Amino acid sequence: MLTALHIQNFVLIDQADVVVGEGLTALTGETGAGKSILLDALGLAVGGRSERGAVRAGAKQGVVAAAFEPRGDHAVWALLEENALPSDESQVILRRVQGSDGRSRGFVNDHPVSIALLRAIGECLLEIHGQHDGRGFLASAVHREMLDEFGGLEKKAAAVSKLWRDWRTILSDLEERKKDRSATAREVDYLRYVLDRLEQLNPQPDEESALAARRATLMAQEKISVDLSAAAAALDEGGVESKLSVALRNIERAGERLAGGVDVLSEAAKRLEAALNETGEAQIAVAQAIAEFGADPDELEQTEERLFALRGEARKHGLQPDGLAAFQEKTRQALSDVELGDAAFGDLEREADAAAEAYDKSAKALSKARVAAAKKLDRAVAAELAPLKLDKARFETSVATDFADPGPDGCDKVEFMVATNPGAPAGPLKTIASGGELSRFVLAMKAALAAKENRTVIIFDEVDAGVGGAVADAVGERLARLAKDAQVLVVTHSPQVAARAHAHWRIEKTQTAKTTTTKVKALDASARIEEIARMLSGADISDEARAAARRLLGAPSKPKRRKLAKAG
Secondary structure, three states, X not given: OEEEEEEEEEOOEEEEEEEOOOXXXXXXXXOOOOHHHHHHHHHHHOOOOOOHHHEOOOOOEEEEEEEEOOOOOOHHHHHHHHOOOOOOOOOEEEEEEEEOOOOEEEEEOOEEEOHHHHHHHHHHHEEEEOOOOHHHHHOHHHHHHHHHHHHOOHHHHHHHHHHHHXXXXXXXXXXXXXXXXXXXXXXXXXXXXXXXHHHHHOOOOOHHHHHHHHHHHHHHHHHHHHHHHHHHHHHHHHHHHHHHXXXXXXXXXXXXXXXXXXXXHHXXXXXXXXXXXXXXXXXXXXXXXXXXXXXXXXXXXXXXXXXXXXXXXXXXXXXXXXXXXXXXXXXXXXXXXXXXXXXXXXXXXXXXXXXXXXXXXXXXXXXXXXXXXXXXXXXXXXXXXXXXXXXXXXXXXXXXXXXXXXXXXXXXXXXXXXXXXXXXXXXXXXXXXXXXXXXXXXXXXXXXHHHHHOOOEEEEEOOOOOOOHHHHXXXXXXXXXXXXXXXXXXXXXXXXXXXXXXXXXXXXXXXXXXXXXXXXXXXXXXXXXXXXXXXXXXXXXXXXXXXXHHHHHOOOOOOOOOOOOOOO
């Protein structure tokens, strides 16, 4: 459940800290007070779209944080673990920081995350139904998606979509090959000539790059050889090695003339011997370098001829030289397809047939599952209609299957149909339901769908729009029942709905000459009576309105005091 909400510098809210309880919480206030601003702030915390103007005027940044305490078996814990996010398995804190320039940063348990990941975690915890979400229920394009979600068919639908893409990819490849064959048949003689030249040239993948590098090395080898020869001559000049040998022998003889030798002579002999050895090693190394980098005019000429031949052939075909090998293979395949005729496409056609069969089988299974899910959805929505004063209405989920018209989502067209009067044929929801009826149908479907969504929090923004009296009371009663299984917040103008809530917040807007501020105030029992009385009667609250508010809340009405006449 959502346990706390912190808002700072968001639109008209300078600072708000709200503690949220279980069950149904009502948010009320005058029109324009900022009730939807509170939900927009919560939406931002769970990864919703940020707006440049969301930060309060004059502030550098706005902050919204929401604390949740999901059940131990909630899917959010696996999502946190999958993304290596810290967790104490008791609380999840989502935080969004937005600058006045519109840029924002997301955090989960004080760990920075992408906004996409923040949104994924937020959607796992919370669902917001806005004022105009009913319009989404009117679009038949989304009905199939809703049905799949209700029936738990998302994985099956995704598998069908993948099989469709695989099948279309193979068909596209087959058609492309056939087009290439038709074009090739018209210029087969020319392509044979091209292939003959390419096979004589025999280009290799990435050969041009290697040849260019080798050519650069060979072109530098002549100068390298001159430098190395000069180094060898310098080592041989003046007999460096023989002079070191003579010096070493003289030092050794000098040491032999002294009994026991002298340390300084031993050190000199040791260093001369080391110098003599290093000189020999240096001469060997220089000789090896000369052998390695010795100029080879024949190799340079052959390399250049090969390089220029590859580049010249590539220019003829408008290619990069390193693409010649692939072009050769494509030309060979094209000619092979022409020469072999239809037999060349047998394997590919069989592969396409197998892909079509796999798609068809999966799509039929998905259609069958959708029909079964539709019946369950119809029963679930039907159970919601009577409590919402729509007991004479009928809801049907139409699943029209046409295997001759396949697509990435299968072969089904799904549309929600309703009949509001007994005996009347069912028609599309968008054309049959009136404004007030639509709100209740939407609530019924949301309630049925919510049971499958496993959200921690469900929020409704003016779901009771267009209804009043007994119908509004029925809406409030259904929301209260829904709140037994999930935490529910509702923005409402209906006193009947507000009276059903377990907790009640009033959203107030105050204005001065220079500032406008929205505050969130939790109402106690007496304040709730005043607020619901205001919702019933308007700005001037009468005793009758207060009495009616107490009746809605189930509180005893206070008797009016009568003035006693003075004794004469």
